[in-house]
Amino acid sequence: MATSSAALEDGVFKGRIIEGVADVTPTVINAMARAPNARLREVAEAFVRHMHAFAREVNLSEAEYDIGVDFLNRIGQATNDHHNEGILFADAIGFSTLVCLMNNGNQGATETAAALLGPFWRMNSPRTDNSGSIVRSPTPGPELFVSCAIKDAKGAPIAGVEVDVWQSSPVGLYENQDDTQADMNLRGKFVTDADGRFGFRSVKPAGYPVPTDGPVGDMLRAQKRHPYRPAHIHFLGFKPGYKTLITQVFVDDDEYLESDVVFGVTRHLVGDYRRHDNGAPPAAGVVAPWYTLDYTFVMEAGEAKLPVPPIK
Numbered sequence: 001m002a003t004s005s006a007a008l009e010d011g012v013f014k015g016r017i018i019e020g021v022a023d024v025t026p027t028v029i030n031a032m033a034r035a036p037n038a039r040l041r042e043v044a045e046a047f048v049r050h051m052h053a054f055a056r057e058v059n060l061s062e063a064e065y066d067i068g069v070d071f072l073n074r075i076g077q078a079t080n081d082h083h084n085e086g087i088l089f090a091d092a093i094g095f096s097t098l099v100c101l102m103n104n105g106n107q108g109a110t111e112t113a114a115a116l117l118g119p120f121w122r123m124n125s126p127r128t129d130n131s132g133s134i135v136r137s138p139t140p141g142p143e144l145f146v147s148c149a150i151k152d153a154k155g156a157p158i159a160g161v162e163v164d165v166w167q168s169s170p171v172g173l174y175e176n177q178d179d180t181q182a183d184m185n186l187r188g189k190f191v192t193d194a195d196g197r198f199g200f201r202s203v204k205p206a207g208y209p210v211p212t213d214g215p216v217g218d219m220l221r222a223q224k225r226h227p228y229r230p231a232h233i234h235f236l237g238f239k240p241g242y243k244t245l246i247t248q249v250f251v252d253d254d255e256y257l258e259s260d261v262v263f264g265v266t267r268h269l270v271g272d273y274r275r276h277d278n279g280a281p282p283a284a285g286v287v288a289p290w291y292t293l294d295y296t297f298v299m300e301a302g303e304a305k306l307p308v309p310p311i312k
């Protein structure tokens with residue numbers, strides 16, 4: 001009587017009137033069970049089961065439900081071409097790191113060079129010669145000379161990897177957050193040479209607070225959490241035949257290594273940013289102290305696929 005004609009059309013889906021709280025979850029799962037895509041069925045069903053179980057576990061009130069929906073809406077409203085609050089939220093609850101570690105290092109079985117993408121990667125970083133500088137407008141701070149190798153799982157160098165590099169300035173701002181920096185400052189694209197190496201000249205990055213003027217900031221304040229990330233440089237390595245390597249290398253003397261607001265630090269990703277107070281400078285005009293970083297990445301065999309850029 002009360003069923004819609006759509007519910008009867010193919011004879012598979014039988015809707016029903018909800019008789020009580022126990023009916024809701026199975027009825028919703030039943031309603032979604034006709035999705036032809038098996039993976040969609042699996043993911044959507046588990047999502048609904050866990051969301052409903054979550055509401056039951058905490059005995060969610062209507063006022064709390066309203067806060068949750070408002071929070072979700074505000075994540076969308078805070079997101080634009082220059083800022084991605086959705087990724088920031090996933091990062092700040094450890095979801096990005098969880099998914100990253102589950103999907104890399106032989107599906108989480110072994111150590112991995114991968115880390116979360118974060119919200120600041122941009123497409124089309126300027127192609128820069130090996131050993132060239134990514135400082136594109138005056139950026140005061142200690143100079144940094146980075147030298148990296150990329151190897152495969154057997155230790156053989158991988159030539160021809162396109163590597164995007166991006167980092168914050170010594171005051172902790174990415175160029176897209178800071179009008180005083182040139183477009184694409186502290187960003188660059190390199191290609192590994194025949195020995196699988198690339199390098200560049202930059203300035204030592206600083207740690208920074210994630211943006212706290214949106215709903216994620218409200219969450220951090222309510223949880224008495226600081227908003228800081230330890231200083232790091234981001235790397236994205238791309239070559240057909242290899243799983244795209246998305247990672248960060250952290251500055252080893254940073255006070256927030258053990259309390260990264262987005263849980264991105266693994267032991268493997270703490271770099272040896274070595275301070276030099278004397279000796280021959282690596283280039284003319286370099287004033288002590290300067291820093292060097294040598295780091296070797298391992299790329300796993302797999303599919304080369306670029307992520308969706310979080311910002312434009």
Ligand SMILES: [Fe+2]
Pocket residue numbers: 118120168232234
């Ligand atoms: Fe970052």
